[in-house]
Amino acid sequence: MAAAKGRRASTARPWVVRTSRRHGRGVFAIATIKAGTHIIEYTGELISEAEGERRYPTMPDGHEEPEHTYLLTLDERRVIDANVGGNEARFINHSCEPNCEPIAFGDHMWIVAVRDIKPGEELAYDYAIELDEPHTPARKKRFPCRCEATRCRGSILKPKYQPLHQLVRAAIRKYGPHA
Ligand SMILES: C[S@@+](CC[C@H](N)C(=O)[O-])C[C@H]1O[C@@H](n2cnc3c(N)ncnc32)[C@H](O)[C@@H]1O
């Protein structure tokens, strides 16, 4: 059956990549994105954690983590290296009060909206980085956060044992693979 004249469904992306006040480039909503929307897949090469460490090794001068990689943990064994075959999802910055969350569906990681997102808002998830070492003030300073949220932690590092934001936990239950 022919589509109704002038009523073709829009396939436009509801986001764009542009410069961010937080850091470098970021991804911004240009239309309302409803809670639960699978906004974009985080693509890249699927590799083991060990291979990730081999590619982006810990610095000999005591730096435990590379400052700026495009690695995202998929599950206990695997990470996604967006330096290889990655798309615009790699530009999504961190926020301590996130509006989206990466959720794994099998071998695929999707960035899912945890609440309605308004046009103009920067898409951001909680990187929730936890080092093996204690999060000393010096280490926190190495990962400064400029998310400007009311409850910004001041660092991208997540305090150990602090649960993820309640919106994120609710979204994982509601929209995750076991929903
Ligand atoms: C995967 S990149 C994010 C995209 C990055 N803006 C770009 O242009 O490539 C991750 C890095 O961005 C920076 N970053 C992300 N969110 C940030 C935030 N809220 N405050 C400060 N730096 C941030 C950190 O240096 C982090 O290691």
Ligand SMILES: [Zn+2]
């Ligand atoms: Zn913050």
